[in-house]
Structures are given as structure tokens and as C-alpha cells.
Amino acid sequence: MAPVPRAHVYFWDGERRVAPPIHRRWYTERGIRELNERLRAPPVALRFRAMAADLSPRRRGALTLEAVALAREVMAALFARAEPLVARHLRNYPLPEFDPDRFASPLGRAASERYLRLLQEHEPRFRPKAVRGRRVIPPIVILGTSRSAESLRMHALSGPRIAWTVLENQRGSAHADYCLDVTAFGAEDATALLEYWWEGREPGDRGIQEAYDTLFHESLHRLCDLANPFGPQYGPKGGAKEHYWMEEYEPFASHVERILVEHLAGGREKGLLRRRLAGKD
Numbered sequence: 001m002a003p004v005p006r007a008h009v010y011f012w013d014g015e016r017r018v019a020p021p022i023h024r025r026w027y028t029e030r031g032i033r034e035l036n037e038r039l040r041a042p043p044v045a046l047r048f049r050a051m052a053a054d055l056s057p058r059r060r061g062a063l064t065l066e067a068v069a070l071a072r073e074v075m076a077a078l079f080a081r082a083e084p085l086v087a088r089h090l091r092n093y094p095l096p097e098f099d100p101d102r103f104a105s106p107l108g109r110a111a112s113e114r115y116l117r118l119l120q121e122h123e124p125r126f127r128p129k130a131v132r133g134r135r136v137i138p139p140i141v142i143l144g145t146s147r148s149a150e151s152l153r154m155h156a157l158s159g160p161r162i163a164w165t166v167l168e169n170q171r172g173s174a175h176a177d178y179c180l181d182v183t184a185f186g187a188e189d190a191t192a193l194l195e196y197w198w199e200g201r202e203p204g205d206r207g208i209q210e211a212y213d214t215l216f217h218e219s220l221h222r223l224c225d226l227a228n229p230f231g232p233q234y235g236p237k238g239g240a241k242e243h244y245w246m247e248e249y250e251p252f253a254s255h256v257e258r259i260l261v262e263h264l265a266g267g268r269e270k271g272l273l274r275r276r277l278a279g280k281d
């Protein structure tokens with residue numbers, strides 16, 4: 001069931017801010033389908049058309065939401081494999097006031113950890129909040145867009161129509177972005193996922209691994225928002241620390257790579273989207 005739209009409190013490098021609620025329409029299946037279909041980047045739009053052409057007219061209408069459902073399913077499966085590991089690593093979350101450059105090194109993060117342990121021993125409220133697995137899946141997922149989750153979340157979805165004039169693109173090198181209930185997967189990752197899920201391409205392909213890494217990464221962003229006792233951390237400093245925490249902090253980063261490899265080696269989702277849609281004919 002769609003969650004009740006609510007305002008979100010978050011922190012922009014230390015400054016407390018409030019984002020007004022997203023209109024309830026965008027939490028419904030119809031709304032999510034519309035966002036996906038209207039915000040698709042051209043290469044993804046062309047791929048969806050080619051996929052639709054392979055289906056009977058009766059099944060075509062289900063394609064968008066089946067693809068989104070599969071993305072969410074993979075996020076949940078990857079997160080379930082990593083959950084105990086993530087729960088432990090959450091105890092090392094970056095402190096809001098800690099310097100990002102200092103945090104981004106084995107010595108600096110050890111200092112942050114020591115300080116954090118002291119706080120957590122004396123004050124239970126500094127321990128990460130418990131978050132149930134399913135909650136890390138973002139309610140609004142857009143697969144294959146160049147628009148940024150931030151411009152969607154903050155500006156474009158407060159009414160029942162998309163406010164086109166306030167949309168912005170994702171940053172050049174981003175694979176995806178997440179912002180308070182909204183995940184926007186970029187065109188490159190979405191294309192790789194569809195090659196795997198539809199064409200049955202081998203998971204040895206680098207693009208597919210990167211796309212799976214992105215799926216997992218986006219669930220971690222949401223987890224950080226929900227679990228951080230200091231609230232969701234945004235802004236250049238908060239973002240840099242969160243990325244270091246999830247991508248380079250060892251041994252967590254290597255464990256995550258192993259989980260992704262094991263999952264992909266199982267090949268469960270290879271050609272799965274096509275089978276699901278074709279199978280229902």
C-alpha cells in the first residue's frame with residue numbers, strides 16, 4: 001500500500017531543512033508508471049519500445065511496472081544477503097560534524113569510530129536506529145532517466161502534475177541518485193539491467209555488475225536516511241562521507257563486492273523480465 005505522503009526533515013551539511021510532502025499521486029502505481037514513462041531517457045525509451053514490440057498487445061501495458069518491480073525485488077534480495085553486515089557497519093556511520101577529508105582514510109575513520117563508540121556507550125540515542133529490511137526499498141523508483149532525484153523530490157512532485165520547469169539532470173558521472181523516497185536510476189545502468197533481464201546477456205559484462213552495484217548502493221542511501229540518529233545527511237560534505245562509508249570503508253566494501261558476485265553468479269534474474277511477461281500470455 002502507498003505510504004501516507006509526509007514532509008521530510010533532513011540536514012544539508014549541518015543545516016536543518018524541511019522538504020514538503022510529495023503529492024500522494026506519485027506514490028501510486030499509476031503515478032510511478034507515469035513518472036517512468038514520461039521521464040525516460042531516449043536510449044531507455046527506445047529499448048522499452050523494442051521490448052514492447054516483442055509482446056502481445058495485452059501484455060505491453062504491464063512492462064513498465066514489471067521492470068520497476070524487478071528492480072525493487074533485486075534491491076531487496078541484495079539487501080537481504082548483506083543485512084547482518086550492514087547492521088554492523090551502520091555502527092560506524094559518519095558523524096555529521098566530522099571532516100570529510102579526514103574521514104576518507106583508514107586513520108581518520110578510526111578516529112571517528114573511537115569517538116562514536118564513546119558517544120554510543122554513554123548515550124543510546126547515538127546508536128543507529130533499527131530498520132526492517134523492506135523499508136530500505138525506496139517507494140518511488142524511476143528506471144532509466146537523466147533527471148535527478150533531488151529535483152524531483154524537492155521541487156517537481158509536490159503537485160499532481162510533474163513541474164517540468166524545475167527538473168534538473170543528474171550530475172555527469174552519477175549512475176543514479178536518491179533523495180528522500182525517490183530513486184532515479186540513470187540510463188546507462190537501466191540499459192545494462194534490461195540487457196540482462198530481457199536479452200539474457202551474461203552477468204560477466206561490466207555494465208551489469210555496475211548496475212547491480214548501483215541497485216545496492218541506492219538501498220544503502222535510504223537505509224542511512226532512516227537509521228542515522230542525526231537524521232538524513234545531504235550536501236557535499238554529508239554526501240562525500242556517506243559515499244566513503246559505503247564504497248571504500250574496509251572490510252565492508254570488499255564484503256559487498258563478494259555479495260554482488262555471488263548473487264550475479266546465481267544468474268536468477270537472467271532473462272527473467274521477458275519470461276515473466278511472456279509467460280503470462
Ligand SMILES: [Zn+2]
Pocket residue numbers: 177217221243
Ligand atoms: Zn550515491
